[in-house]
Amino acid sequence: MSLLKTTALRRQYGELPVLKGIDLAVEPGEVVSIVGASGAGKTTLLQILGTLDRPDSGELHIAGENVFALNDRQLARFRNEQIGFVFQFNNLLPEFTALENVCLPGYIAKKDEKAVRQRAESLLTTLGLQHRLNHLPSQMSGGEQQRAAVARALINEPAIVFADEPSGNLDSHNAEELHQLFFQLRDEFGQTFIIVTHNEALAALADRTVTIRDGVII
Numbered sequence: 167m168s169l170l171k172t173t174a175l176r177r178q179y180g181e182l183p184v185l186k187g188i189d190l191a192v193e194p195g196e197v198v199s200i201v202g203a204s205g206a207g208k209t210t211l212l213q214i215l216g217t218l219d220r221p222d223s224g225e226l227h228i229a230g231e232n233v234f235a236l237n238d239r240q241l242a243r244f245r246n247e248q249i250g251f252v253f254q255f256n257n258l259l260p261e262f263t264a265l266e267n268v269c270l271p272g273y274i275a276k277k278d279e280k281a282v283r284q285r286a287e288s289l290l291t292t293l294g295l296q297h298r299l300n301h302l303p304s305q306m307s308g309g310e311q312q313r314a315a316v317a318r319a320l321i322n323e324p325a326i327v328f329a330d331e332p333s334g335n336l337d338s339h340n341a342e343e344l345h346q347l348f349f350q351l352r353d354e355f356g357q358t359f360i361i362v363t364h365n366e367a368l369a370a371l372a373d374r375t376v377t378i379r380d381g382v383i384i
Contacts, residue, residue: 167230168191168192168193168227169192169193169196169228169229169326169358170190170215170226170227170228171190171191171226172188172189172190172191172224172225172226172227173189173224173225174187174188174223174225175188175189175211175214175221175224175225175226176221176222176223176224177210177219177221177222183381184207184381185210185211185214185381186380186381186382187224187382188211188224188381188382189383190376190383192326192358192360193358194358195352195356195357196358196359196373196374197348197349197358197359197361197371197372197373197374198359198360198361198372198374198375198376199360199361199362199363199368199369199371199372199374199375199376200212200362200363200375200376200377201363201364201369201375201378202377202378202379206378206379206380206381207380207381208362209330209362211362211378212360212362214226215328216245216251216328217234217241217244217245217249218245220234221234228249228325228326229325229326231244246322247275247322247324248322248324248325248326249324249325249327249328250318250319250320250321250322250324250327250328251327251328251329251330252312252316252328252329252330252332253315253329253330253331253332254330254331254332254334255335256311256312256314256335258303258311258314258315259303260302260303260304261302263299263300263301263302264290264295264298264299264300264301264302264303264306264310264314264317265283265287265290265299265300267314267315267318268289268317268318268321269282269286269321270318271321271322272285272286272321272322275322277322282321285321286317286321287299289320289321290314292317292354293313293314293317293347294313295313295314295317298310298314307340308335308337309336309339309340309343309344312332312344313347316332316351320351320355320357325358326358326359326360327357327358327359328359328360328362329348329359329360329362329363330362331362331364331365332344332361332363333345333363333365333368334363334365341368342367345365345367345368345371348361349371
């Protein structure tokens, strides 16, 4: 059974159709890249797959849940527990340390604080940031900030992680390290990733590349 499956997803803004019937299936432990020209619908699709936006029609199932049958409160809880996000600009809160940033989704989920902190420390150590636990984002390099953002995405052991241009703000060295990290996490934890990227090297590393053109998968 697919971990993620969409059926005929459609989305338009005003008179402009952006997604024109997207059918997609992703298996557990798969790393899938989504590519396409600017304006093709990649970000809109990622926002819908990540439940940040609702489609005009069509269905999305994640981990066996028909997610858009949930009300907004149920959907927010599902998102917190089952979905991780990595954004281009890391979105770490500047007033919190790396450890505190990583812990936040776990606290929001009302998990045991000690267990959340232990998992956050373990994740940051796995990602090579054991010496940055108590550093603010401004005291970390761009690559370190993005690895902290990856740890935050993983804190609640999500079914799937969505990444939107995750290496777009990094130099080539840090981008390569981040790309390899996704596959390390897949191998170690069986983590599933869907990654929107313009980076051809990252797209080529993925198990499968999905190309969107004019709102459809080709």
